Amino acid sequence: MPLERRNSWRLPAVYCRPAVTLGRAVSTEGAMHDVRVCYLDEREQLVSAAPAALVGVAVEERRPPSEPVAFHGRPGKLSDCWCATTNGHVVCGSLRRRRVALELDFDPEITWIGGEPVKLHWQGGQGRRRWRPDFVTRTVTGARQVVLVEPEKGGPQWREDLEVAHQVAMAAGWQVSVQRVPExxxxxxxxxxxxxxxxxxxxxxxxxxxxxxxxxxxxxxxxxxxxxxxxxxxxxxxxxxxxxxxxxxxxxxxxxxxxxxxxxxxxx
Structure with a gap:
């Protein structure tokens, strides 16, 4: 008989930071304005919606809303990563993302992995911004997580990205998880x-x-x-x-x- 992919105990948390739950206090002092989430609906039509409209929407199962691109400053080239969790390929924009995808694939608590399935648009302190979070996953409990690859160096842009991710997650009923790259x-x-x-x-x-x-x-x-x-x-x-x-x-x-x-x- 075929071997199962894995069983149900947790990944050692050596390189994984725990998910940030919805109960975490997120400052609204610098809250982003006019936040919209772009994704493909079940008919693969592009949708732009307010974060609250994503409650219960399985965006992790959707393709990216536009063609993925490799990110500047991240080693490697644009490529997909085959995952046992999905029995298919997951979009990864860099080698660093591929390595985090490997950790996600190894985690028995995760039942689905979507690469860049949403694009966020908002009005930030320095003007209009857009950004695609690295992954959206679904867990064995049915919870959805926005999974972000921890950058090699932080900065104002990363802090703003993280803040808007929390803002979207709170409205959509998601969680936020920041993952370190295994090495x-x-x-x-x-x-x-x-x-x-x-x-x-x-x-x-x-x-x-x-x-x-x-x-x-x-x-x-x-x-x-x-x-x-x-x-x-x-x-x-x-x-x-x-x-x-x-x-x-x-x-x-x-x-x-x-x-x-x-x-x-x-x-x-």
């Missing part, structure tokens, strides 16, 4: 495990044998050999189980055969 060993491990995120048919007996081999913490290569499953098959299965969070690892150590893994809580 270093964690990024390398995520990218390695992500190579095994597509569902493939796996014999239940093989999966159970590999999981049984990791009922205690041990090196990945050692456990794969001890499982009784052909080594190459077992090793691939270990990495799939890491992506699905059925096996835990130490994320500050490279995901190599000598790294250790163990059966995750709740996977037994």
């Amino acid at each position: 270093g060993v964690r990024l390398a491990n995520l990218e390695w495990a992500a190579d095994y995120r597509q569902a493939v048919p796996v014999a239940a007996a093989e999966r159970e044998a590999v999981e049984d081999a990791f009922r205690r913490e041990r090196p990945i290569g050692e456990g794969a050999r001890a499982s009784g499953v052909p080594y190459a098959v077992a090793l691939d299965l270990v990495y799939r189980l890491v992506w699905q969070r059925r096996l835990d690892i130490r994320w500050d150590r490279p995901l190599m055969p000598r790294a250790t893994a163990w059966l995750a809580d709740g996977a037994a």
